[in-house]
Amino acid sequence: MFTLAHLSDPHLAPLPQPRWSELLNKRITGYINWRRNRRFVHDAEVLRKIVADLKAQAPDHIAVTGDLANISLPEEFVRGREWLERLGTPQQVSLVPGNHDAYVTGGLEDAETEWAAYMCDDQDDDGFPYLRRRGPLALIGLSTAVPTAWGMATGRLGPMQIEALAGLLEELKAEPLFRVVLIHHPPVSKAKPHKLLADADALKRVLARHGVELLLHGHDHLQMLNWLDGPGGARVPAVGVPSASISPRVSRNAAGYNLYRIGGAPGAWTCEMIARGMDESGAVIERNRIMLG
Numbered sequence: 667m668f669t670l671a672h673l674s675d676p677h678l679a680p681l682p683q684p685r686w687s688e689l690l691n692k693r694i695t696g697y698i699n700w701r702r703n704r705r706f707v708h709d710a711e712v713l714r715k716i717v718a719d720l721k722a723q724a725p726d727h728i729a730v731t732g733d734l735a736n737i738s739l740p741e742e743f744v745r746g747r748e749w750l751e752r753l754g755t756p757q758q759v760s761l762v763p764g765n766h767d768a769y770v771t772g773g774l775e776d777a778e779t780e781w782a783a784y785m786c787d788d789q790d791d792d793g794f795p796y797l798r799r800r801g802p803l804a805l806i807g808l809s810t811a812v813p814t815a816w817g818m819a820t821g822r823l824g825p826m827q828i829e830a831l832a833g834l835l836e837e838l839k840a841e842p843l844f845r846v847v848l849i850h851h852p853p854v855s856k857a858k859p860h861k862l863l864a865d866a867d868a869l870k871r872v873l874a875r876h877g878v879e880l881l882l883h884g885h886d887h888l889q890m891l892n893w894l895d896g897p898g899g900a901r902v903p904a905v906g907v908p909s910a911s912i913s914p915r916v917s918r919n920a921a922g923y924n925l926y927r928i929g930g931a932p933g934a935w936t937c938e939m940i941a942r943g944m945d946e947s948g949a950v951i952e953r954n955r956i957m958l959g
């Protein structure tokens with residue numbers, strides 16, 4: 667049995683104090699939003715308790731699907747690396763970036779510098795998609811993080827990454843691995859258009875043709891489960907996890923993370939999902955448990 671933990675959207679708090687020169691772009695709206703709202707939502711102590719509970723479960727690997735940052739200040743990427751290092755080694759933790767990690771042009775370059783060891787393949791090569799083999803798992807990391815216009819939080823894979831994903835999944839057919847896609851934006855979402863994955867249909871076509879055993883995403887800050895079409899009538903569970911830092915004092919969708927207990931063998935995999943999260947008293951408890959396959 668292999669245990670994979672998944673957390674997302676920690677939106678690390680507190681926000682470093684920006685210089686005025688760093689706010690002369692889209693960051694200004696994000697900064698005002700942080701001061702007015704989000705600093706009361708994303709709580710460092712809540713995140714610390716979630717991570718402590720996750721570590722107590724002793725997972726074999728941890729997947730993080732982006733949005734460590736808030737407005738892509740250079741200091742946020744340094745703090746993001748320090749948080750990742752406390753979470754685990756690059757051997758233990760796989761990361762993909764989110765839209766807040768590419769909030770402005772240049773943000774993603776800083777992320778790729780500071781977080782490179784957590785976003786590379788087994789040969790230490792960067793770029794997306796990456797492939798990491800851990801136990802029976804093939805972890806496939808995708809990046810939907812692109813700078814967008816003011817007020818937008820859309821994501822985009824782009825045709826090159828989608829084509830490379832199809833090629834990678836074709837090659838992986840020869841190996842007996844449980845394939846897990848890590849992506850920030852969900853392929854299916856009820857969010858407003860300015861938050862969606864622009865090329866979700868192209869991704870779904872690749873998954874319908876090649877299949878994977880599991881897709882994990884963040885972005886909507888909600889526990890979500892959607893079933894996507896796979897090849898030959900198979901279905902692919904696309905599972906979203908709440909933000910790992912939302913205080914139960916301000917939201918019914920308080921901080922949580924998911925565990926996956928993966929067993930079996932090719933053609934007969936088993937996968938149990940256990941959702942854990944913070945209750946109103948501040949304790950981290952089991953919320954839900956279901957078999958996905």
Ligand SMILES: [Fe+2]
Pocket residue numbers: 675677733764766885887
């Ligand atoms: Fe987020």
